[in-house]
Amino acid sequence: MPELPEVEIVRRGLDQFVVGRRIHTVEVFHPRAIRRHVGGQADFIARLTGQTVDAARRRGKYLWLPVGEDALLAHLGMSGQLLVGPADAPLSPHVRVRFTFDDGGADLRFTDQRTFGHLLVSPDGAQLPAEIAHIAPDPLEDVFDLAWLTARLRTRRTGIKRALLDQSLVSGVGNIYADESLWRVKLHYARGADRLRPGQVAGLMGAVVEVFTEALKDGGTSFDSLYVNVNGESGYFDRSLNVYGRAGEPCPRCGTLIRRDPFMNRSSYYCPFCQRRPRNGRW
DNA sequence: ACTACGTCCTGCTTGC
DNA sequence: TGCAAGCAGGACGTAG
Helix, strand or coil: CCCHHHHHHHHHHHHHHCCCCEEEEEEECCHHHHCCCCCHHHHHHHHHCCCECCCCEEECCEEEEEECCEEEEEECCCCEEEEEECCCCCCCCCEEEEEEECCCCCEEEEEECCCCCEEEEECCCCCCCHHHCCCCCCCCCCCCCHHHHHHHHHCCCCEHHHHHHCCCCCCCCCHHHHHHHHHHCCCCCCCEHHHCCHHHHHHHHHHHHHHHHHHHHCCCCCCCCCCCCCCCCCCCHHHHCCCCCCCCCECCCCCCECEEEEECCEEEEECCCCCCCCCCCCC
């Protein structure tokens, strides 16, 4: 569920409450949380203990905290949270990794019910971790290149939503914001990515930026307690969703009932009137 | 090389 | 009522 806006909210919280502080202790409670750290648990702990957090950066749904030349890289997965709170508070059941700081203030807890998220230390990863070299820039970055994306989409023999969810083409978009963006520009999720005119790609990415910006203003989308900011507070953009999770409800634009289709082992929500299905799967 | 699908994981919801 | 199946889904490995 955390997509770009939710991860950005977390990044801002880390920027405010963690940057500039020196890590005192690192405790790993669940090995799966650092499964992608190549050096193992002892190495993970050793590389972070005593280091000062220099910044909080983000690309798409990944965020990283530069510590000297290295970086602590984080992906929240489905249910990951980075929580800043009283160091003496009892550990909740799903705390996977805990960081304390030299100043004795609030600690940082990586909490993750479904354990799809992970942390790792990226050597020399302060600028851009090598582990995410394949992740394309997100549409809120200065280096985002619309012309490059347009060219890549032209050779893609797949539906536009699959392409939108492919983080090597454009990052930060997940199932919720993909459906919301496609609804805004009246595109069906199965429209051939290679059949879109450049103007349509530009319009779609404009809608993505629009939805991201509005969601950021609302503090992100929270359906339940699984997404919260670093202080444990929920966002309320779910109230502004037009189609996602609204099967059977009227389309806010035309009144036709929203539909839900099975899609990639998940769901696609769309208005069957505003977003016409391609006749032969490619249109 | 490119695309599609299964897998990981837990807890809440739905249905028989 | 109770249990089982369904559902949520990001990213990666593998199959085709």
